[in-house]
Amino acid sequence: MKIPALLSLFCAASLAGAQPAVKNVLLVTIDGLRWQELFTGAEDALINKEHGGVPEGAQAGLRAEFGGATAEARREKLMPFLWGTLARQGQLFGNRALNSPVAVSNAERVSYPGYNEILTGRVDPLITNNTPRPNPNVTVLEWLHGRPGFAGRVAASAAWNVFVPIINVGRSRLPVFVTLQRSAPGAVSPRIAEIERWMQDIPPISASESFDAFAYEAALDLIATHRPRVFLLALGEPDEWAHAGRYDRYLDSIRRCDRFIRQLWEILQAQPEYRGTTALVISPDHGRGVLGADWTSHGRKIPRSEETWLVAMGPGIAARGERRDTAPLHQAQIAATVSALLGEDFRAAFPDAAPPVSDLVGPAGR
Numbered sequence: 001m002k003i004p005a006l007l008s009l010f011c012a013a014s015l016a017g018a019q020p021a022v023k024n025v026l027l028v029t030i031d032g033l034r035w036q037e038l039f040t041g042a043e044d045a046l047i048n049k050e051h052g053g054v055p056e057g058a059q060a061g062l063r064a065e066f067g068g069a070t071a072e073a074r075r076e077k078l079m080p081f082l083w084g085t086l087a088r089q090g091q092l093f094g095n096r097a098l099n100s101p102v103a104v105s106n107a108e109r110v111s112y113p114g115y116n117e118i119l120t121g122r123v124d125p126l127i128t129n130n131t132p133r134p135n136p137n138v139t140v141l142e143w144l145h146g147r148p149g150f151a152g153r154v155a156a157s158a159a160w161n162v163f164v165p166i167i168n169v170g171r172s173r174l175p176v177f178v179t180l181q182r183s184a185p186g187a188v189s190p191r192i193a194e195i196e197r198w199m200q201d202i203p204p205i206s207a208s209e210s211f212d213a214f215a216y217e218a219a220l221d222l223i224a225t226h227r228p229r230v231f232l233l234a235l236g237e238p239d240e241w242a243h244a245g246r247y248d249r250y251l252d253s254i255r256r257c258d259r260f261i262r263q264l265w266e267i268l269q270a271q272p273e274y275r276g277t278t279a280l281v282i283s284p285d286h287g288r289g290v291l292g293a294d295w296t297s298h299g300r301k302i303p304r305s306e307e308t309w310l311v312a313m314g315p316g317i318a319a320r321g322e323r324r325d326t327a328p329l330h331q332a333q334i335a336a337t338v339s340a341l342l343g344e345d346f347r348a349a350f351p352d353a354a355p356p357v358s359d360l361v362g363p364a365g366r
Helices: 003-017 036-039 058-067 071-078 080-089 111-122 142-147 188-202 210-224 237-243 249-267 332-343
Strands: 024-030 088-092 154-157 230-235 278-283 312-315
Touching: 003 058, 003 210, 003 312, 024 237, 024 249, 036 071, 058 071, 058 249, 071 080, 080 088, 080 249, 080 278, 080 312, 088 111, 111 332, 142 154, 142 230, 142 332, 154 210, 188 210, 210 230, 210 249, 249 278, 278 332, 312 332
Parallel strands: 024 230, 024 278, 154 230
Antiparallel strands: 088 312, 278 312
């Protein structure tokens, strides 16, 4: 065989070997879920009426349902899929008791700045609150939608309707389901139209957010309809119930989020198009206070509400479980991480974006 031909074969083999094992990414955000519950389970000091808003008659049952002698027992009761599957097959960052800190980079510690940071990889000092103005920044979802092989294969479903401006649907043209949307006849699938009708009859939790079940059911339809390679599912009930001061409902909603993620993951793994080629990345948008007086809140004035967490698993991501003694991570790294998992370089287009998490996409994570 001639040398040029041999070199051509070698280069082709090298390129084939360099192709990412991940072909699809499911990005899930859980609004306002503290790292304390994720890593240590229900906090007994909040299972009371004074600080947790739990009716006296419900406290014993709540302790039986979510309590346990150890953090490991409590967290497995709260999030059985995360600790039964993700912890064994992926990596979890954010347990500050194990020196594995994750934090927001923005100073606001509220949702819109947090989601902008997650999806664009950087802090925008002009986004300081949750005012629903169209995002001037390009998200990794929008950018991937313009890359070869991703056009028409990116979508999102969110419990909070401010995701319409966060993703800037008017510019990005991405298919996005949100709370209380009312689509024109024929503009969405029959199933989405049905979900929209249900939302008109079931009161929302707040003026901008309905129950997570609507976003989950819409996600199933969007995935079946669009066959996305990149999908964002933004769940929000934990934050709503925390703001309401109801620790019992906060815990219930966390376990429901865990169940929705498990069900969606199992549905994807049952399909050849997604089985063995899909990565799962999960993060909150901000943390919360840690005291009985401020666990319900977050923001500039609430100490430690910048503390968050990050979970990921998928092909090529080493199964290292709960991490300890790791370098500090920031949620701004998620955008470039999602891109890098797919073999794309988000920072080539946006150099000011934070770098990907090397433990998930570099040699250290494989």
